[in-house]
Amino acid sequence: MIAASDLPEVIPLFPLPGALLLPRARLPLHVFEPRYLAMFDDVLKTPQRLIGMIQPQDGEDEGLAAIGCAGRVTGFSETGDGRYMITLSGISRFRLGERVEGFAPYIRAKVAWEDFARDLGAPEQDAEFRREPFLRLLERYFEARDLSTDWASLREAEDERLINSLSMLLPFDVSDKQALLEAPGLPERREILAALMEFALHAGDEGSEILQ
Structure with missing residues (x-):
């Protein structure tokens, strides 16, 4: 477990459209681009082994979302041709600050953790979660x-x-994934998730009517 005092001021960023990581969840990644192979090698030399997952906006190097989630490398294997299969375990969300210039081929940036202190705690509960109606919708x-x-x-x-596994795995678009990431807590994330599924079903029903 990483304490708040152990979270670094600067972390490397991995902009990947549609890839959502949430605290206490796990995200498998396939790393093969040279710049991210270099990033991974550098990350393994740090005590926290953190990588910041973040959504790109308007092109990977042009803009980044305001909020991302950092994961700790908790497992990896190397393929015969030099690629990595890695597992990130979600630690905490962060607010993006200014980029740090340097010679690294990947993006490094200052980040702020203060708004997400709850992420470092125990798993969240959702007292108003009605599981059976939710599963019927699912x-x-x-x-x-x-x-x-x-x-x-x-x-x-x-x-x-x-809730977090479905948020990460279901095929929503980038803006929807970002909304799930930025939800203040588990109840809000569950409400957004249900609304996205309802909207998708409604849109599908309208499409069927048009085809008829």
């Missing part, structure tokens, strides 16, 4: 998108793991 969404899952595992998952 089932309709999966059927409409022709998706499959292990329903037994979903039903047994704790609130945070269920």
Whole structure:
């Protein structure tokens, strides 16, 4: 566990459209671009081993979202051709500050952690979560998108793991993923997630009517 006092002022950033990392969740990544291979090698030399996942805006190097989430490298394997398969474990969200100039081929920036102190705590609970209606909505969404899952595992998952895993895995667009990331807490994230699924289903129904 990383304490607030251990969080660095400057971290490397990995802008990746649609890739969402949340605190206490895990994100597998395939690293193959030379600049990010260099970033990964440098990260392994640091005590915290943190990488900041962030959404690019208007092109990868032109703009970045205001808020991202840092993950700690907790596992990796190297392929025969020099690529890495890594696992990031979400630690805390951050607010983006100014970029740090230097000779590194990847982006480094100052970040602020103060607004997200709750991220370093225990898993969140959602006292108003009505699981069965939510799972019925999820089932309709999966059927409409022709998706499959292990329903037994979903039903047994704790609130945070269920909501955060779905937020990371479901095929929403970049702005929707950012809204899920920026949700103040788990109840708000669950509400956004449900609204996104309802909207997708409604849009699909309208599309069917037009085709008819």
